[in-house]
Structures are given as C-alpha cells and as structure tokens.
Amino acid sequence: MPQAAALTRDEQGERHSLDEFLAAIPGIDASTDITDRKRRSRDYFWYSPILYEQLKTSLADVIVTPRDEAEIVRVAAACVEHRIPLTVRGGATGNYGQCVPLQGGVVLDMALLNRIEWQKPGLVRVQAGAKLYDIDAATRPNGFELRMHPSTKRSAQIGGFVAGGSGGVGSVTFGGMREPGNIVAARIVTLEPTPRVIELRGDAAQKISRAYGTTGIITALEMPLAPVQPWVDVIVAFDDFIECVRFGHAIAMADGIVKKLLSPVQWPVPKHFAAFRAFCPEGKNVLSAMIGEMSLESFETLLASTRGTMTYKAASEDVLGKVPLYEHAWNHTTLQVLKNDRSVTYLQCLYPHDRLVDAVAQVGAKFGDEVYQHLEFIRLNGYMTASGIPVVRYQSPERLYEIMAGYESCGVMIANPHVVTLEDGSRYKRVDTDQLGFKHQVDPLGLLNPGKMRSFAPQTA
Amino acid sequence: MPQAAALTRDEQGERHSLDEFLAAIPGIDASTDITDRKRRSRDYFWYSPILYEQLKTSLADVIVTPRDEAEIVRVAAACVEHRIPLTVRGGATGNYGQCVPLQGGVVLDMALLNRIEWQKPGLVRVQAGAKLYDIDAATRPNGFELRMHPSTKRSAQIGGFVAGGSGGVGSVTFGGMREPGNIVAARIVTLEPTPRVIELRGDAAQKISRAYGTTGIITALEMPLAPVQPWVDVIVAFDDFIECVRFGHAIAMADGIVKKLLSPVQWPVPKHFAAFRAFCPEGKNVLSAMIGEMSLESFETLLASTRGTMTYKAASEDVLGKVPLYEHAWNHTTLQVLKNDRSVTYLQCLYPHDRLVDAVAQVGAKFGDEVYQHLEFIRLNGYMTASGIPVVRYQSPERLYEIMAGYESCGVMIANPHVVTLEDGSRYKRVDTDQLGFKHQVDPLGLLNPGKMRSFAPQTA
Numbered sequence: 001m002p003q004a005a006a007l008t009r010d011e012q013g014e015r016h017s018l019d020e021f022l023a024a025i026p027g028i029d030a031s032t033d034i035t036d037r038k039r040r041s042r043d044y045f046w047y048s049p050i051l052y053e054q055l056k057t058s059l060a061d062v063i064v065t066p067r068d069e070a071e072i073v074r075v076a077a078a079c080v081e082h083r084i085p086l087t088v089r090g091g092a093t094g095n096y097g098q099c100v101p102l103q104g105g106v107v108l109d110m111a112l113l114n115r116i117e118w119q120k121p122g123l124v125r126v127q128a129g130a131k132l133y134d135i136d137a138a139t140r141p142n143g144f145e146l147r148m149h150p151s152t153k154r155s156a157q158i159g160g161f162v163a164g165g166s167g168g169v170g171s172v173t174f175g176g177m178r179e180p181g182n183i184v185a186a187r188i189v190t191l192e193p194t195p196r197v198i199e200l201r202g203d204a205a206q207k208i209s210r211a212y213g214t215t216g217i218i219t220a221l222e223m224p225l226a227p228v229q230p231w232v233d234v235i236v237a238f239d240d241f242i243e244c245v246r247f248g249h250a251i252a253m254a255d256g257i258v259k260k261l262l263s264p265v266q267w268p269v270p271k272h273f274a275a276f277r278a279f280c281p282e283g284k285n286v287l288s289a290m291i292g293e294m295s296l297e298s299f300e301t302l303l304a305s306t307r308g309t310m311t312y313k314a315a316s317e318d319v320l321g322k323v324p325l326y327e328h329a330w331n332h333t334t335l336q337v338l339k340n341d342r343s344v345t346y347l348q349c350l351y352p353h354d355r356l357v358d359a360v361a362q363v364g365a366k367f368g369d370e371v372y373q374h375l376e377f378i379r380l381n382g383y384m385t386a387s388g389i390p391v392v393r394y395q396s397p398e399r400l401y402e403i404m405a406g407y408e409s410c411g412v413m414i415a416n417p418h419v420v421t422l423e424d425g426s427r428y429k430r431v432d433t434d435q436l437g438f439k440h441q442v443d444p445l446g447l448l449n450p451g452k453m454r455s456f457a458p459q460t461a
Numbered sequence: 462m463p464q465a466a467a468l469t470r471d472e473q474g475e476r477h478s479l480d481e482f483l484a485a486i487p488g489i490d491a492s493t494d495i496t497d498r499k500r501r502s503r504d505y506f507w508y509s510p511i512l513y514e515q516l517k518t519s520l521a522d523v524i525v526t527p528r529d530e531a532e533i534v535r536v537a538a539a540c541v542e543h544r545i546p547l548t549v550r551g552g553a554t555g556n557y558g559q560c561v562p563l564q565g566g567v568v569l570d571m572a573l574l575n576r577i578e579w580q581k582p583g584l585v586r587v588q589a590g591a592k593l594y595d596i597d598a599a600t601r602p603n604g605f606e607l608r609m610h611p612s613t614k615r616s617a618q619i620g621g622f623v624a625g626g627s628g629g630v631g632s633v634t635f636g637g638m639r640e641p642g643n644i645v646a647a648r649i650v651t652l653e654p655t656p657r658v659i660e661l662r663g664d665a666a667q668k669i670s671r672a673y674g675t676t677g678i679i680t681a682l683e684m685p686l687a688p689v690q691p692w693v694d695v696i697v698a699f700d701d702f703i704e705c706v707r708f709g710h711a712i713a714m715a716d717g718i719v720k721k722l723l724s725p726v727q728w729p730v731p732k733h734f735a736a737f738r739a740f741c742p743e744g745k746n747v748l749s750a751m752i753g754e755m756s757l758e759s760f761e762t763l764l765a766s767t768r769g770t771m772t773y774k775a776a777s778e779d780v781l782g783k784v785p786l787y788e789h790a791w792n793h794t795t796l797q798v799l800k801n802d803r804s805v806t807y808l809q810c811l812y813p814h815d816r817l818v819d820a821v822a823q824v825g826a827k828f829g830d831e832v833y834q835h836l837e838f839i840r841l842n843g844y845m846t847a848s849g850i851p852v853v854r855y856q857s858p859e860r861l862y863e864i865m866a867g868y869e870s871c872g873v874m875i876a877n878p879h880v881v882t883l884e885d886g887s888r889y890k891r892v893d894t895d896q897l898g899f900k901h902q903v904d905p906l907g908l909l910n911p912g913k914m915r916s917f918a919p920q921t922a
Contacts, residue, residue, distance in 0.1 A: 121690075121691050121754065122691065173716070174716050174717055182717035202761070202765075224717070224759075227689070230582050256636060258642070294584045294645070294685045295583075295685065297646075379716045381714065382713070382715070383844075
C-alpha cells in the first residue's frame with residue numbers, strides 16, 4: 001500500500017491522519033491509488049453541466065472495499081473514532097453525485113456484498129451491493145422478478161437504487177419506491193463509536209429510501225417481487241406528440257392492460273436511439289412500452305382508434321450483448337442523446353395527474369425546440385400520473401432555472417437534478433422529517449455523505 | 462318426453478306450437494317437465510322483494526340443454542323459424558332475473574358446454590358454461606388464476622359472469638369486466654334464419670359484456686389471467702366504520718401493497734358471518750381483505766397506525782367443503798344476512814372517487830340503522846374508488862326509491878338492482894349504444910331474452 005496522505009478536510013474541528021485510520025482497519029481492502037480514487041469518486045453527475053463543474057474535483061482519500069458486514073462495522077467504528085467522512089458507493093449510476101465524496105474521506109465500495117441471502121414467493125433478501133440484473137436473474141427461475149428497476153438495471157446495485165432512486169421500469173404498475181409496500185426491510189450499520197446493526201422493518205425501512213446513504217450504511221434489503229410475466233417490447237410512432245401522450249395515458253388508465261413501461265418521447269430524441277433507429281421513423285414521436293403478452297391484443301385494439309403505427313414488437317429479452325428497449329427510457333433516454341450531442345442536459349418533473357395532457361401541451365408551447373419532452377407514466381399516491389425527464393438544450397444555469405420556473409408555472413413540479421443536496425433535489429425542497437430525526441440517532445456526527453443533507457446540523461462534541 | 466303445451470306467449474304476432482319447435486331439434490336434450498322448468502327458470506332475484514313479486518311466476522316452456530355449439534346453432538335456427546324467445550341460463554347466480562324467461566319460450570342451459578379449450582401464459586379459452594371454480598382449478602397449476610370472480614365463484618359460469626356481472630374479487634386491482642383488456646374475445650351464435658357464429662375480438666367483445674345474453678348466445682370466451690400469488694385472508698375489526706373505510710382506502714391507494722379484495726362492512730352485518738363469527742367481535746365493523754403474502758407485513762405496518770385490530774389471518778385456501786372468506790364479500794355479504802333475516806334487501810352503488818370517505822359518512826348520517834354500508838374497493842376508469850352493496854331494511858318499494866334518491870343526493874350513483882331491464886339497472890339508465898346497434902345485427906327479431914333490453918324495437922316482419 002502506498003504511503004497515505006494526511007486528511008485535509010475535517011469538519012468536526014479535529015484532525016486525524018489517514019494513516020491512523022488505515023491502521024485501525026487491518027485486513028480490510030483499502031486503496032489510496034490516485035487512479036482508483038478518481039475512478040471511484042464519481043457517478044454520472046456529468047449529465048448536468050452545473051454539477052460537473054461542482055463535483056469534478058471531489059476526491060476520496062481512500063477507497064475501502066469491505067467483504068462483509070463485520071468489516072463494515074469495523075470501518076464505521078474507525079471513521080467515527082478518527083472523524084472521517086464516509087460515502088457509500090453502489091453501482092455509481094446515479095446522476096446527482098450521490099456517491100461523490102464532497103468532503104473526501106472514505107468511499108465505501110459495496111461491490112463485494114453482492115450475495116442473495118434468501119428467496120420466498122414474492123420476496124427476496126439481498127446484500128446491498130447485489131446488482132439488479134443479477135437479482136432478477138436469480139429470482140426469475142422461481143417465477144418472480146423485481147417490481148421495478150432503473151434503466152441502469154445492468155450496472156446499478158440494489159442499495160444504490162433504494163438509497164437514491166425513486167422508481168423506474170415497473171413504476172407504472174407499482175408506483176415508486178416510496179409507496180407503502182415497495183421496501184419490506186432494510187438492515188443498516190450506524191456511525192457511532194460502537195456501531196449498531198439495525199433492522200428497519202415495514203414503514204421504518206423508508207428512513208433510508210432516497211436518503212443518499214446519509215441515514216446509515218445499508219447492508220441488506222428485503223424487497224417485494226412481482227410475478228414474472230411474459231413481456232413484449234413495443235414501439236408506436238405518432239405524427240403528433242400530444243396524440244402519443246394521450247394514447248399512452250389511455251393505456252396507463254386501462255387497468256385491464258398489464259404494463260411495465262410506458263414512455264412517450266418527443267422527436268427528435270428517438271433519432272438518437274441507435275439500437276432501435278430502424279423502428280423510429282424520421283420526424284415521428286414514439287411511445288416505447290413493455291406490455292404483458294396477454295394484453296397485447298387489447299393494446300392493439302386501442303391503438304387502432306388512433307393514428308399511431310406500431311413499428312416494433314418483440315418479446316422482451318434481457319440478455320447481455322443485446323441492448324434492451326428499457327435502455328431508451330427513464331434517464332437512459334437522456335444518455336442516448338448525450339452520446340451524440342453533449343450540448344443538452346435534462347430535468348426531472350412531475351405532471352399533474354388531473355390535467356396531464358394539458359400540462360404537456362402547455363410546456364410544449366412555452367419552450368418549443370429548447371425542450372424535448374419525455375414522459376414516464378407512473379403511479380403516485382394511488383393515482384396514475386407521469387413523471388417527465390425532458391431533454392433540454394443547455395445555455396446557462398440562469399436559463400435552466402428559468403425553464404424550471406416555467407415548468408412550475410404550468411403546474412408541473414420540478415425535482416431539480418442539478419443540485420447535490422436531498423433538500424434542493426426534492427419536489428418539496430425539504431428532507432423527510434423522519435429521515436432528519438433518524439440521522440441524529442444513527443450518525444450524530446454527520447459523517448455519512450456529509451454535504452448531502454443540508455438541513456442536518458451535527459452534534460457538537 | 463311429455464307432451465308439450467302450445468306456446469302461449471308470442472310477441473312477434475305469430476303463433477307456433479312448441480311441438481313444431483321440438484320437432485325441429487331432434488336429438489337435442491329438451492325438457493318440458495314442470496318441476497325442471499320451474500327450477501331452471503329462476504335465479505337469485507328473490508334478494509329483491511320487488512323482483513320477487515315480478516318474476517316469481519315467469520316460466521320457460523322448455524329447457525334445452527345443448528352439448529355443443531353445433532346444437533346451439535340448430536336451436537337458434539329453430540327459435541327464429543318458430544319465433545320462440547330464447548333465454549340463456551348459466552349458473553343462475555345473478556340477482557336481477559338475467560336468466561328468467563320473461564316471455565317464456567326456451568331456456569338454454571349452458572351447463573354442458575364446460576370445456577377448457579386451451580391455455581397460454583396469461584390467457585385461457587373456455588366454453589361459456591365452464592364454472593369459474595373449475596377454470597381457476599385448471600389454470601392454477603400453470604401459474605395463473607382468474608383476474609376477477611364474483612363471490613359465487615363456486616357455482617357461477619364464465620358466460621353468465623361476463624353477460625351479467627360487472628366485476629368482483631380481483632377488481633380492486635384489475636377494475637371491472639368493462640375495462641379494456643379484461644375480455645380478450647367472445648364467440649357468439651346469432652339469432653337469424655341461418656345463425657352465424659361470430660368471433661368478437663378485442664374491444665368488440667364488449668358487445669356482449671353485461672348485455673344479459675341479449676346480443677348473441679355466448680359459446681366461448683378468451684379471458685386474460687393474473688399470475689397466481691400466495692394470498693392471505695385477513696379480517697380487521699374497527700370500532701368506527703369511517704376509520705375502517707379510511708384504512709381500506711389507504712390500502713387501496715397503496716400501489717405497493719398487492720391485494721385482491723378489500724371490503725369494509727358495517728356492524729351488525731358481520732354478526733351474520735356464521736363461518737367467521739368468531740373473528741367478528743360484537744359491535745365491530747370489519748374489513749375483510751385478501752392480501753398478497755409478500756405485502757402482509759406492509760399491510761400490518763399501516764394497520765399499526767390505526768385503532769384497528771387484526772382478528773383473523775390465514776392463507777387463502779379455496780377448497781370445497783370450507784367456506785371461503787370471499788363468500789362474505791360482494792353480494793354474498795347480503796346473502797349472509799338474508800339467511801337469518803328475510804326483512805332486508807340491498808342496493809348497488811358507486812361512491813365518488815374523490816370524496817369517497819365523505820360520501821360514506823354522509824350516507825351514514827342520512828339513513829342511520831335503516832342502511833348498513835358495505836363497500837368494495839375497485840378500480841374504475843383508472844381511478845381507485847369503491848362500489849357499495851349496502852344491506853337495506855326493506856319497508857316498501859316507495860321507501861326503497863326514496864333511499865336511492867337519498868344516495869344520489871349524496872353524490873353516490875345507484876345501479877338499481879330491483880329492475881329487470883339493462884337500462885333501468887345501469888348507472889346511466891341507458892343501454893350501451895354499441896350493444897343496441899349490435900343487437901339489430903345479431904337478433905333482429907328480438908328473440909334473445911326479450912324484455913331485458915327495453916330500448917330495442919324489433920324489426921317488423
């Protein structure tokens with residue numbers, strides 16, 4: 001191991017050397033190699049030009065890769081003893097710097113905690129570092145699949161998804177991770193002199209949902225599953241984007257039509273869907289969807305009364321080596337554009353459920369070619385609605401904030417993805433009260449991912 | 462075969478003898494035995510004292526029991542030739558005289574057309590006379606179950622359910638039969654001189670949904686299925702009925718909690734739940750529910766924040782010889798009371814989705830002990846709402862109509878179950894335009910279940 005540098009950041013008014021910390025965790029894999037530290041201090045924050053400037057130089061002092069929960073407990077204790085920040089890293093597929101160590105210190109790489117602990121009908125218990133793709137592959141032979149996954153299913157880890165995601169492919173049926181019933185239990189390690197291991201069951205598991213790892217180190221999760229269904233990927237092309245949204249909405253509202261994904265995408269975004277370009281006709285808006293095979297005929301029946309044309313229909317196959325349709329939905333939609341055009345960025349919004357189509361039309365009229373709309377139908381609080389991840393032509397931070405204000409003036413809520421704190425990134429610009437209170441119990445010194453929960457004031461020693 | 466009587470009812474201005482009709486269908490089972498005719502001319506219309514008076518003397522002239530579709534075609538042709546009304550009988554579990562021959566003639570008993578034609582993942586094709594229980598038993602080993610079934614699952618037939626039902630156990634997730642995607646195809650025989658056999662696919666299948674067999678003789682159905690899930694039956698007791706409804710609504714709206722049944726029932730109705738009396742504490746309102754096993758802990762978590770107490774929890778077992786919990790829901794709820802107290806009847810209503818709990822409270826305040834509320838959470842047009850099947854202390858037709866008007870004044874819609882016509886029994890007091898137009902094509906003389914679709918004026922010869 002190369003000689004470790006002294007820690008240069010210390011928010012607790014105490015200064016400890018990295019060497020002392022490393023000496024306290026013998027036998028645990030720790031890397032201070034600069035290439036490694038650079039590589040494992042980032043995520044996909046570069047989707048945001050604002051975050052890119054803010055986060056590009058953030059760097060861990062050491063990357064620690066524990067093999068099991070016992071090692072995590074030892075790392076946690078050492079961090080508390082030496083007042084060293086600890087930021088948990090999952091698959092690093094997030095877009096807001098969730099796993100970027102704003103104040104340096106330890107990045108805890110969860111990759112080796114990837115075991116599936118057990119399966120029961122409709123339930124799976126996994127270590128937090130298990131990849132979504134691997135979980136799905138393990139539960140599928142037993143007749144169950146993940147209820148929802150992000151478009152980054154192939155590289156994201158379950159812990160990171162729960163800690164930073166809100167929902168994804170499947171949320172059109174089950175709603176987001178925050179809906180009661182979508183996380184059954186979470187096991188965490190606290191940042192205390194003698195770290196505790198706590199099992200959070202039922203509603204208590206929500207204390208770690210979308211908290212960016214600020215409320216405990218998640219080591220295991222118990223997740224509900226959905227029965228496996230035969231899915232069919234379809235693409236439908238429309239001349240008119242509003243008609244595309246309207247049809248998507250009709251399918252969304254039809255509770256007899258089983259679906260996992262419904263994504264209306266405005267032209268020219270589909271031009272960038274390289275793997276499906278042949279099925280995205282020039283100038284057409286598309287609805288990408290995953291439909292239950294038994295509902296396909298009903299889907300086509302409803303389609304027949306529109307001017308839409310089905311251009312693609314094939315059994316959903318999630319095999320490595322083949323680009324899946326779901327990698328053209330959620331924030332992969334933005335990524336497909338960014339591959340060709342780095343002058344764009346994106347927003348995250350929530351359309352009002354009771355005037356969804358009107359709001360889409362209003363936003364479209366307001367911004368024209370500066371914003372290309374992309375919706376994801378989801379259930380939220382028991383209502384069918386749509387979130388939106390529009391692709392935005394980027395000019396300046398000021399103009400981006402103007403666009404956000406414009407969305408809000410149309411009654412569309414914004415969860416700003418160009419900020420690093422939980423509060424600024426939430427639709428309500430605040431952290432969940434439960435999570436804030438809980439953080440005082442499990443991380444009184446504020447060592448977990450410091451800088452991400454700005455409402456939190458650490459206990460003064 | 463006993464000597465057949467001459468037909469005494471003939472609405473077409475022509476008179477034919479029953480003997481001529483019987484001579485036209487040699488080899489097809491036909492019974493003119495009076496006991497048999499009485500027995501197979503009724504359904505559960507006696508739930509309504511009004512319908513009881515109206516229908517108790519209605520009687521078929523002959524009961525025909527075809528073995529296959531070819532025999533049905535021959536019967537249909539003979540009915541047209543001899544201008545004889547034809548009323549289709551399924552399991553006869555309906556409550557509005559759907560299979561009661563108002564104008565005599567033929568009752569066509571579908572019991573022998575009970576074959577399961579094929580199964581595919583998520584789909585089943587069955588003959589119309591197959592019992593729901595038998596279909597479920599056949600698909601379950603392949604991992605699928607009926608999306609919804611009435612509380613009469615054990616005796617109802619699929620054809621009768623589609624022709625007269627609106628939904629049932631499962632509609633809290635999939636909505637009713639009318640939702641797009643909940644009937645994939647229907648095959649019918651028309652009442653024409655040369656009867657046609659028509660396959661109605663997709664949306665066209667809705668032409669026979671809840672038409673009481675007036676728009677063709679349904680011979681086969683293609684129905685979508687749901688993946689089998691491990692269900693748990695639960696009963697939760699509440700002092701306060703409104704709290705019971707509010708909790709049911711919270712579960713209904715929680716898209717992460719998998720459910721098949723959610724039925725708040727007001728005390729003293731549960732007093733009559735003989736098989737579950739031990740789990741229905743004196744004076745308490747109950748929520749009966751079927752919850753996905755993987756969601757049970759989440760259900761209990763939400764319950765913990767109420768004053769409700771779980772009194773019963775057991776795996777849902779649908780085995781003959783054991784009374785299932787679902788036989789205390791939907792209109793079986795009324796039946797359980799009627800077993801002890803013949804002085805009650807019932808209504809069918811639909812609560813407004815956006816002020817559901819308020820409407821329940823309003824109705825409760827208006828009628829006190831004259832009406833005991835019983836709700837069934839269902840999805841309708843993409844929204845979660847509740848239908849209601851209150852148990853009503855019966856005084857007179859006039860008072861019953863006053864109560865209906867009172868419900869409507871609270872914003873609760875009524876589908877009157879004390880009338881025999883489709884129009885009067887619908888929430889909108891009219892027949893579906895498509896169905897009316899379609900009837901002109903498939904039954905121009907109006908021989909199918911005459912008297913049930915009163916907007917229909919038969920073609921004059």
